[in-house]
Amino acid sequence: MVTGDASYIKKINRSFLISKIIEHGFISRAELSKITGLNKATISVQVADLLNEELIIETQQEHNNLGRRPIMLSLNRKAGYALGIDLDYKHITFTLSDLLGSPLSTEIVDLNTSDYDEILELLVKYIKDFQDKCTDSRYGIVGIVIGVHGTVTEDEVIKFVPRHNWHNKDLKSDIEAKAGISPYIKNNANLCAFAEQVYKHHHSENLLCVSLYSGIGLGIMINGELYEGYHGFAGEMGHMIIVPNGRPCNCGNKGCWEQYSSESTFFKQLSEKQNIDDIDYTDIQKRLNDKDSTFSEEMEEFINYLSIGLNNIINLHNPATIVLNSELLKMNEGALDEIKGNLTSSVSSFEELLISDFGKEATVMGACSLAIKNFLNIPELKLSIDDQDLPKLTVDVPV
Incomplete structure (x- = not known):
């Protein structure tokens, strides 16, 4: 009681x-x-x-x-609005949603720099623009959540972003000083997992979401709550070593999982073997349709290494639901069955393995829904969304 x-x-x-x-x-x-x-x-x-x-x-x-x-x-879905931001390497995505998590508008801004101050000014400019657009509602912008493709401490300080080479950046305080609103700073993979649980998998309180784009990130939901670890760095499974003395990684180790099963690695390996630059998803779809032998070999290797890593994290976490967020896997109809066929250990245990419907939209959708949950101060949030209502983000070649 x-x-x-x-x-x-x-x-x-x-x-x-x-x-x-x-x-x-x-x-x-x-x-x-x-x-x-x-x-x-x-x-x-x-x-x-x-x-x-x-x-x-x-x-x-x-x-x-x-x-x-x-x-x-x-x-009252129009009482206020949530702003979700995906701070990626090549672009920043801003999505504004109502209080039921339905996207109302999305803007994608290309990035040609990694300079922290320049990107900070860009973020502040767009945040202020969105604030101005929402002044007619009762509560305006009720919360801002920024997804960062790197490690974030429990105090929401950016510890390290490999692609931008940022170290120890207090983006939260810097935005608050310039825009007058304090955003939440979260790891992008955590937001992907949160989106899956809030919008799609209400029944699953123990869920893993594996994002496979520019690297590999793992979002962990335990008992319906995000698990971020002691310092906030839980889920960096892309840097789990699966090949001793293997390919060098920018983290400083060799043989990390993301050097074998991220989409950026897949594109890089395929480009080198084919001696072709600028391979994109359209090319991949054509190769799938044509049953290109070189492509098939690369995909088989990609799935094999992916399965090795998945077996490890399944044994570690014993999840109910595993969601794979990957455009490559979504395009390849037989990929999921191949992966399941590789997970045959009598020790491994999970209930369902599936491919995300969200794709690149997962981070901003997780960001919007987390902003809503924090604003309403509720113990759990269960939203629903039709796939046709998702923002349609162009998927870049993840290199």
Whole structure:
């Protein structure tokens, strides 16, 4: 039994009610009381507060029966907006969503520099632009989350971004000083895992998401919560050594997993063997259709090394759900069956292995949903989205 002072209990009840309203979409006061176990008086007081704050709205449900039409409650999706940002190597993606996590607009800004100050000014400019666009809503921008392709400490300081060669950058404080709003700074793979759990896999509280683009990142959900480790660096499985004294990695070690099973490595190896520059996903699709022998050999090697790493992390985490985020695997219809065929150990155990529907959109979708969860201060967030509503991001060659 939860005990505490009245204000604390009220706060807990409020969070619980908001979660249930979002989960059900439209729900009556009577049904809320039934599923939460809270009495009608408590429901009435809480609902009145939320209506006054414009966080929820009332709608009269259409029905053909005699009697009063029930009044349904739902989240006011236009009360404020979340801004998700994917700070990648070649570009920055900005996605604005409503409070139910549906994307409203997306802007992609090309990057031709790794200079921290220049990129900081660019981030601040676009953040201010988005703030100006949202002034007509009750709460404006309710939160900003930035996904970084590198290590982030528990204090949200960027420890290291290999592609930009950044070390110990306090992006959070620098943006707050210039834009007047404090963003959350998260590892991109963690945001990918969060997006999968919030939008797609509500049933799975123990989920791993493996992102395979410019490197390999692992997002970990344990008991429905992001697991980031003691210093915030959990999930750097791309630097797990799978080939002793193998290919050199920019982390300083040799034989790291991402040197064999990231998409950037796949493109690099294929380009070198074919002596062709600028291979893109269109070329890959053609080679798949033509059953190109060199391509098939590279793909087989890619899948074999990927399976080795997956076997290791499955034994380490015993997840319920494993989501692979990879354009290459999505294009290759037989890839998933090949991977499953390689995971035959009697020790390894998981419930489902699948390929993400989000692709490159995963980071910004995870960022938007985390901003919403933090703003509403709720214990869990369950959203839904149709694939056609996802922002359609152009997938670059990941080199």
